Amino acid sequence: MLYGPKYGQHKQDEGGADDDFLCPGVRRIHGAFYGSETWILRMRYGGFIRDLNQAFRMQRSEERRGGPGTSFLYHMSGRNAFICHTKSLAPTRKRRPVPSFVSVVPSPWYHSCLESVRFCSRIHANSHRRWSTHPMKRPSIGSNSLIFIRKQILCALVLLFLLVSIIPADARQRPDTVAEDLTSKSLDELMGIEVDTVYGASRFEQKITQAPASVSIITADDIRYYGYRTLADILAGVRDFYVSNDRNYSYIGSRGFSRPGDYNTRFLLMIDGHRLNDSIYEQAAIGTDFPLDVDLIDRVEVIRGASSSLYGTNAFLGVIQVLTKKGRQVSGVEMSGEAGTQHTFKGRMTYGRRFEGPNTEILLSATKYRSKGSRELFYPEFNSPDTGFGTVRGADGEAHGNVFLNLSHGFLNLQGAFVSREKDIPTAAWGTVFNQAGTKSIDDRGYADLRFDRTFDNGLGVLARLYYDHYRYDGEYVFPYLLNKDQAIGQSWGGEIKVTKVLFDRHRLVAGAEYTDYFRQDQLNWDENPRVEYLDDQRSTYQWAAYLQDEIRLLPGLILNLGVRFDHYGTFGDTTNPRLALIYAFQETTHVKLLYGESFRAPSVYELYYSDGNVTSKANPELQPEKIASYEFILEHDFPGQVKFTGSLFQNTIRNLIALQTDPADGLLVFRNVDKVETAGIGLEFEKRWSGGIRGRIAYTYQESENKLDGTVPVASPRHLAKMHVQIPFLNERLALSLEEQCVDSRRTIGGTDAAPYFLTNVTLLAKGWISGLEGSVSVYNVFDKRYEDPASQEHVQNTITRDGREFRFKLTYRF
Secondary structure, eight states, X not given: OOOOOOSXXXXXXXXXXXXGOOSOOEEEXXXXXXXXXXXXXXXXXXXOOOSHHHHHHHHHHHHHTTOSOOBOOOEETTTEEOTTOOSOOOOXXXXXXXXXXXXXXXXXXXXXXXXXXXXXXXXXXXXXXXXXXXXXXXXXXXXXXXHHHHHHHHHHHXXXXXXXXXXXXXXXXXXXXXXXXXXXXOHHHHHTOOOXXXXXXXXXXXXXXXXXXXXXXXXXXXXXXXXXXXXXXXXXXXXXXXXXXXXXXXXXXXTXXXXXXXXXXXXXXXXXXXXXXXXSSOOOOOSTTSSSOGGGEEEEEEEXXXXXXXXXXXXXXXEEEEEEOOHHXXXXXXXXXXXXXXXXXXXXXXXXXXXXXXTEEEEEEEEEEXXXXXXXXXXXXXXXXXXXXXXXXXXXXXXEEEEEEEEEETTEEEEXXXXXXXXXXXXXXXXXXXXXXXXXXXXXXXXEEEEEEEEOTTSOEEEEEEXXXXXXXXXXXXXXXXXXXXXXXXXXXXXXXXXXXXXXXXXXXXXXXXXXXXXXXXXXXXXXXXXXXXXXXXXXXXXXXXXXXXXXXXXXXXXXXXXXXXXXXXXXXXXXXXXXXXXXXXXXXXXXXXXXXXXXXXXXXXXXXXXXXXXXXXXXXXXXXXXXXXXXXXEEEEETTTEEEXXXXXXXXXXXXXXXXXXXXXXXXXXXXXXXXXXXXXXXEEEXXXXXXXXXEEEEEEEEEEETTTTBOOTTOOSEEEEEXXXXXXXXXTEEEEEEEXXXXXXXXXXXXXXXXXXXXXXXXXXXXXXXXXXXXXXXXXXXXOOOEEEOOTTOSOSEEEOOOOEEEEEEEEEO
């Protein structure tokens, strides 16, 4: 008897009867197989089919004899039955990599499996888009796309009108207008002038206009005024960025590149310089599993482009540096409470203080969050009586808690954070039972960081740090008559030393070295009751690196930035990555940057060593790092009237992309370096400040991406992105209305369809100063209740995952 459509364990008695089959059935299956033939197969219960090639050989044999077709149950390597599965138990960090080949639409059929199914197919053996029924070329412009393009043109015209209108007439007529004379300003006026700086671009603080990167800064005020709830919300509003969600985790896309389900491994995420990407899957957590409450963020630095010359692995497409608040910025006790739709509640208590005498500060905070999630979710792929007509209820809940400590004394700083998050998974991912509670993921992550940071009287800056990191994942998956569990534990410690020094008034040097010991990297998978183990892999490894950067002032206004980093890994060996930047200031208001950089992403322990005993997958310890070469031209200009413009042209060439393939020699799944992707585009942004505190920002990105191996468009790569932000204060800034607009073009899905383009509007009204110490806000997300979807990753039946509709949030914060 076959029980449980589970990736890991299926049992079957030879010659069993049809009514012994206990899995939900299918009426129609759309899949992708090798070749371009169309297969008509009749499926019923019975027999082992050891691999897909055998199934095809049986079908061809029947057709040559003029037979009606082959009756079979596909059962891979005796361990994986897909007749009641969906398209792939793909190589995700939470599940064993298993071959996927079909997309299933369930039907009322339950106890028998006699159905006619149509398999339509084309698959590219060397492409990660294995489930498309046709090559993913750019779609022809249909009616929806035409409407979308018309809206974009209209928006562009409106924005152009606003741009022209905000530049004074005399400024437009006199292009040689000089910069404003600051010597005539009073002290109060000078204090009000904002000079944007960034730390993460060069590992020392510098003006954004002199940084060797395209940089965006999101401040604590932006987080409050726009009602951002998570780091994912913050990044969704940044130029060139877009964020997706599969109702479990949030994923970053940038400049035309995003792989659904890749867990943000190509972005380096840091808190105050401490690396957060875990040591098992290299995930950068940006949702509610991020270990810091967003109310504790002082600012976020988004640094685009290849940055491995300073940071090593994961700094592939960019670096996200989160800088936290100090105790003096709280100066007492702060309590915050939130309530919102989906029975969402959140509470936070923070204590911060700066003590007299030595430079001693403390910030201590704790947060608790709980939400029931969407009450009902509808997935048409499961629209049958046996699966509740596609409606899942009460399986989208979430809860998390985090604590944060930041203690400094003199030149020493001790920082630590911990978060534990539990999330129900309502999408029936990995072939789990639809509309049944119990499938969930649990993430625990934390760190401790001790840092010494001092600049001596001779100008020598020294930073030394010791750190410890902990990560644990527990997954529970409900299959018919079976509960399967995943577990991963990563622990590491390390150290870093960095020195900075200005030499000869022309050179600013940054040099450093790092060492990390990943002393525990465990991966386990087993069934409960009875316990059957499929994976128990325990490893350890190490990594060390050295880097050097020199900022050279060649001429007044001309800066040459040179950097290089050497990394050695105990897994694949050595890699060297350079960066070059030429920055020229034509005048105080105009800066031009020419950038070139190379970066790498080291293969994760999961990709290198995951194996289920060579039953369906095998390890590949010969994997090499992914590589990227990045070119960028940046123009930054300040117009009269407090108008800032940033424009960039960029091109990225990514090679050795790691993808899952089937080895034709043995039919086993294995990670290999196969793909090559090129992206190119342009990003534009205008920011305007008016008198009275009104602020506005508009941004637009056009990007093209292509897989060079087959000429197809990568999955989840939109061509157009547009963002708009407006803050309008009232009543002496005691009230402020903030509007955010996000526009994302259509994106290709793994199944070959398109996730439709969408416009998303968020509004927040913030009130402060009415009662001493009290601040309140009301936020409405997705104001127009727009239905929109994100491309799904391969472990889902669905091609797209529906996002939330209109949501409300009420928030009160009291300081005393």
